[in-house]
Amino acid sequence: xxxxxxxxxxxxxxxxxxxxxxxxxxxxxxxxxxxxxxxxxxxxxxxxxxxxxxxxxxxxxxxxxxxxxxxxxxxxxxxxxxxxxxxxxxxxxxxxxxxxxxxxxxxxxxxxxxxxxxxxxxxxxxxxxxxxxxxxxxxxxxxxxxxxxxxxxxxxxxxxxxxxxxxxxxxxxxxxxxxxxxxxxxxxxxxxxxxxxxxxxxxxxxxxxxxxxxxxxxxxxxxx
Amino acid sequence: xxxxxxxxxxxxxxxxxxxxxxxxxxxxxxxxxxxxxxxxxxxxxxxxxxxxxxxxxxxxxxxxxxxxxxxxxxxxxxxxxxxxxxxxxxxxxxxxxxxxxxxxxxxxxxxxxxxxxxxxxxxxxxxxxxxxxxxxxxxxxxxxxxxxxxxxxxxxxxxxxxxxxxxxxxxxxxxxxxxxxxxxxxxxxxxxxxxxxxxxxxxxxxxxxxxxxxxxxxxxxxxx
DNA sequence: ACCTGAACACCGTTCAAGT
DNA sequence: ACCTGAACACCGTTCAAGT
Numbered sequence: 001x002x003x004x005x006x007x008x009x010x011x012x013x014x015x016x017x018x019x020x021x022x023x024x025x026x027x028x029x030x031x032x033x034x035x036x037x038x039x040x041x042x043x044x045x046x047x048x049x050x051x052x053x054x055x056x057x058x059x060x061x062x063x064x065x066x067x068x069x070x071x072x073x074x075x076x077x078x079x080x081x082x083x084x085x086x087x088x089x090x091x092x093x094x095x096x097x098x099x100x101x102x103x104x105x106x107x108x109x110x111x112x113x114x115x116x117x118x119x120x121x122x123x124x125x126x127x128x129x130x131x132x133x134x135x136x137x138x139x140x141x142x143x144x145x146x147x148x149x150x151x152x153x154x155x156x157x158x159x160x161x162x163x164x165x166x167x168x169x170x171x172x173x174x175x176x177x178x179x180x181x182x183x184x185x186x187x188x189x190x191x192x193x194x195x196x197x198x199x200x201x202x203x204x205x206x207x208x209x210x211x212x213x214x215x216x217x218x219x220x221x222x223x224x
Numbered sequence: 225x226x227x228x229x230x231x232x233x234x235x236x237x238x239x240x241x242x243x244x245x246x247x248x249x250x251x252x253x254x255x256x257x258x259x260x261x262x263x264x265x266x267x268x269x270x271x272x273x274x275x276x277x278x279x280x281x282x283x284x285x286x287x288x289x290x291x292x293x294x295x296x297x298x299x300x301x302x303x304x305x306x307x308x309x310x311x312x313x314x315x316x317x318x319x320x321x322x323x324x325x326x327x328x329x330x331x332x333x334x335x336x337x338x339x340x341x342x343x344x345x346x347x348x349x350x351x352x353x354x355x356x357x358x359x360x361x362x363x364x365x366x367x368x369x370x371x372x373x374x375x376x377x378x379x380x381x382x383x384x385x386x387x388x389x390x391x392x393x394x395x396x397x398x399x400x401x402x403x404x405x406x407x408x409x410x411x412x413x414x415x416x417x418x419x420x421x422x423x424x425x426x427x428x429x430x431x432x433x434x435x436x437x438x439x440x441x442x443x444x445x446x447x448x
Numbered sequence: 449a450c451c452t453g454a455a456c457a458c459c460g461t462t463c464a465a466g467t
Numbered sequence: 468a469c470c471t472g473a474a475c476a477c478c479g480t481t482c483a484a485g486t
Contacts, residue, residue: 037460047471049461058460109333114383116417119407126409140416145429148420151383152376159338159375183343185350192364193340196372205369208436209429216432261479271452273480282479 014046016054020064024104027065031103037061066111069104073097075120078128087128087210088203091150094121095202098154109155115147122147133219142213149209153202160198238270240278244288248328251289255327261285290335293328297321297344302352307445311352311434312427315374318345319426322378333379339371346371357443366437373433377426384422 022043027035037058041048055061075093080086098105108114115122122143129142180187214220246267251259261282265272279285299317304310322329332338339346346367353366404411438444 036458038458049463049471050469052461053470109379109383111383119402119410122410123407126413130409136413137416140413141425141428144420144425145432148377148380148425149373149429152380153372155333155379156372156376159333159335178343183347185354186343186346189350189360189364192361196368201365201368201372204365205373205433208369208440209432211439212432212436215435260477262477273452273482274450276480277451 014044014050014054016064019044019051019054019061020068023061024065024068027107028101028103032106062107063111066104066107066114067117069101070108070111070114070117071119073118073120075124078124083128083132084207084210084214087146087213088206090121090124090128091146091206091210092203094118094147094150095154098151099157105155105157108151114151115144118147129213132214132217134213134217138218145209145213146206149206150202153198153205157198160196160201238268238274238278240288243268243275243278243285244292247285247289248292251331252325252327256330286331287335290328290331290338291341293325294332294335294338294341295343297342299344299348302348307352307356308431308434308438311370311437312430314345314348314352315370315430315434316427318342318371318374319378322375323381329379329381332375338375339368342371353437356438356441356445358437358441362442369433369437370430373430374426377422377429381422384420384425 019040023035023040026040026043037051038048040061041051044051051061055064073094075090075097078086078089078093080089098108111117125143125147126139129139129146134142178187178190243264247259247264250264250267261275262272264285265275268275275285279288297318299314299321302310302313302317304313322332335341349367349371350363353363353370358366402411402414
């Protein structure tokens with residue numbers, strides 16, 4: 001080996017992975033809004049500018065944090081008597097993982113390169129659609145319907161929680177009073193506009209897509 | 225007329241609606257990231273603090289801007305030979321409206337009280353599901369599947385555009401090389417992981433949901 | 449009563465200067 | 468070569484002071 005390390009390891013041995021790990025923990029604990037490059041540096045006990053020697057910008061760093069969180073997805077083996085049930089359970093498991101770290105969710109929403117990073121989900125999703133005969137481009141399209149449906153609904157989760165029906169005044173107040181003349185159907189259904197149950201709506205909609213994929217499949221399974 | 229305007233009209237007659245309109249225009253033109261309370265005040269030719277006499281905080285103001293943009297949704301009369309086609313065209317029209325003002329999209333993503341503000345879409349959506357027999361809570365659930373599916377996919381639109389397959393290096397590079405041993409199915413399908421066509425994927429998935437809603441309907445229509 | 453200027457406590461990022 | 472301190476150009480928001 002060459003000369004001994006007379007040179008102090010850069011930034012006290014500050015490895016990019018360590019920065020990403022600490023940033024992940026801070027965001028997970030305090031939220032994305034709280035997080036700043038200066039607070040990260042303080043947590044690392046380092047000059048605020050040192051982080052910029054490893055990452056070009058805050059956006060770059062956040063992208064790395066998001067990819068780290070997504071790559072760590074590990075899904076359970078899929079169980080279920082029917083294909084439909086297994087497909088549903090994959091979507092639910094992926095959603096649960098994304099929701100597990102609620103403060104990271106806002107980050108995933110803006111992360112580039114999202115789907116490729118969720119390796120486990122891609123692998124299992126593709127295997128699933130192959131089971132019922134989807135191949136090549138058709139398999140990827142079928143997988144993508146399920147995958148992006150799940151991601152989209154998951155990102156909406158916070159919107160459901162702040163739904164008008166949950167607020168004082170309810171939905172009628174929120175939209176400034178619904179005019180029964182211009183929107184009669186809406187007005188008639190107002191009593192049914194209770195708070196959205198995000199879990200229920202997700203499962204309901206996922207079942208529709210799953211049934212559609214199974215019904216159109218090249219090799220539909222029996223006992224569905 | 226009474227005394228001449230010795231008293232300057234408050235903030236030069238600054239009405240909350242005017243503030244919201246100018247904020248909307250600035251965000252639409254320059255983007256949400258560019259926008260700030262100070263720049264808004266400059267555009268209004270007013271002291272930065274004057275806006276705070278009308279809105280408690282930046283978040284409050286942005287919420288008002290988002291609701292203004294959503295309340296203005298006007299959808300075309302639905303045409304189409306079959307129920308499925310009309311349901312699809314409603315979803316596409318809503319998505320087109322949300323995508324029309326791309327810089328506002330980021331705002332909608334965080335807006336509270338989203339669905340109630342899209343009056344036109346709610347009215348037409350409920351009318352549509354009633355056509356095939358959905359009533360009361362079942363009608364609202366069916367509508368919500370369509371509505372939130374559409375909103376979720378629309379919010380994802382920017383993610384599709386930054387998909388790895390579009391980047392130099394492609395998807396394989398983006399996830400650090402896909403291991404054929406641990407993710408064989410993914411590896412085998414890599415050639416099919418081209419850029420996501422957001423429009424195509426949306427229409428494809430919407431058709432699955434629409435068909436599911438029609439198939440499960442209390443009064444399924446003929447000639448579908 | 450209504451508005452403003454200055455100030456507070458922050459940001460992300462650049463860059464000349466230190467070791 | 469590697470790191471840092473000070474500085475730049477901003478933020479959202481508070482509040483005492485003006486008219």
